[in-house]
Amino acid sequence: MARIAVIGAGMGAMAAAARLAVAGHRVVVYERTETYGGAVRRFERDGFGFDTGPGLLTLPAVYRDLFVKTGKAPLEDRVELVQVDPSSRHVFADGGEVSLPNATRAGVVAALDEALGAGAGERWGDFLVRAREAWDRTRRPLLEEPLWPNWQVLAEKxxxxxxxxxxxxRTRRAATLAEVGAWELRDERLAALLNSHALAHGLDPRTAPASAAVLPYMEHAFGTWYVRGGIRELARAVYERCLERRVEFVFGAEVTRIVEKDGRAAGVEPAGGPVAEADHVVADVHPARLRALTEYPLDGEGEVRADPGAAASARFTVLLALRGAPEPGAAHRTVVHPADPEREWDFLAAPGGAEPPMPTVTVLRPDDPALRPDDGHESAVLSAVVPARAAWDDERTVARYTDLLLQAAGRAIPGLRERLLWHEVRAPGAAEEETGARAGAVPAPALAAGQGRFLHPANSTRLPGLYRVGGWSHPGGGLPHAGMSGALVAGLIVEGPRFRGSQ
Known part of the structure; x- marks a missing residue:
């Protein structure tokens, strides 16, 4: 039985902890805040409840597998998973809109043809066929296996x-997602639909590789899911599974140093506490913080891709408490598209002193009694991707951006201004306090191509006994990716460096 110290109680860390405990190891998790879940948090006020991190789940099979491998009770015994239908509603700048059914190609094709004109659905359906090919080629190396030592193959092809x-x-092929939209979809509204999947992860469609086509494909193929009571309930279920497997949690314990002995990680030193010796250390923290915990070089020359610590995107969120029940047939998720998307992309790339433009806004309206005081009220969450390094400590910038989100939401929620009881603003600084990520930055999923700029550091490091887990390591950000990182780290520790992923 090995002693394992885990830094952070994010979803990836807890997924690794539960699997390692089942394998017979003694696992202790040290979390700097007073709760678990990382970015998967909940805000409550006056009987209203809100997910302040992810609001929907794709690839639920990742967490089903976690529960199968760590105990007898399956995931569905601990949380209620609800398939969201329609998967999303899109409101375009020209006033048109379309609702896309969940996980049905024929239904999506028909909906797009009806809303956007004959041929639109066929072009989107053909795109999904090509996106599936990209998924089939990259699923194992980007989700199910440790990062290849010759990762350059993924970066170049x-x-x-x-x-x-x-x-x-000249004859050219699309190299970026924006080019896929412009050259293959040939409709500004279809392109906006496609590009919104990149923006949701903080990616600029002009620089995101064409392989980002896997992002809408994942939703299409595996569906979009909601956890009754909010996604925070998924974090609770994973935490409770850890407790059942006798994982120990120490909250309010910020680790200040990774202890090294004889050239390997040998424990952690919490602030104000004694050194906790360990045979392995697993870190679910932002790269800048991890570098500050050890002087040992974690990557060799040529192993480091673009520094994920420099990620430029964060999320700006507004929580709405509304009087009155939602209108019949209200969509769970509505994406409101701006008239000038390139202004938004320019702002993300170089905010400077520019006036914030109208962003792409996601409106989540879960029809969930657990998140409202009674059936005569409604809770809603507005969010947009923003540059992490903008002036979010300036009240005027925050007020301006709040107003932009409310303007966009007014196109998705009838009578919004009249129904609004109160709103709560969460600028990127709130996420920084909760997750420790610099400026509240949000990691994107790992993607192939792009010269390796969209790959994340490997789960193993140059310091023997130290492993990286969670969104800032392979395979990147997002709930399913965090869960997979936990599986990969557990496999590397239990089976050793020869571990090649799930079969």
């Missing part, structure tokens, strides 16, 4: 089979 595009005398 574009897995998305782009359609040849003739322009003047």
């Amino acid at each position: 574009e897995p998305y089979p782009a359609v040849p595009h003739k322009r003047l005398l």
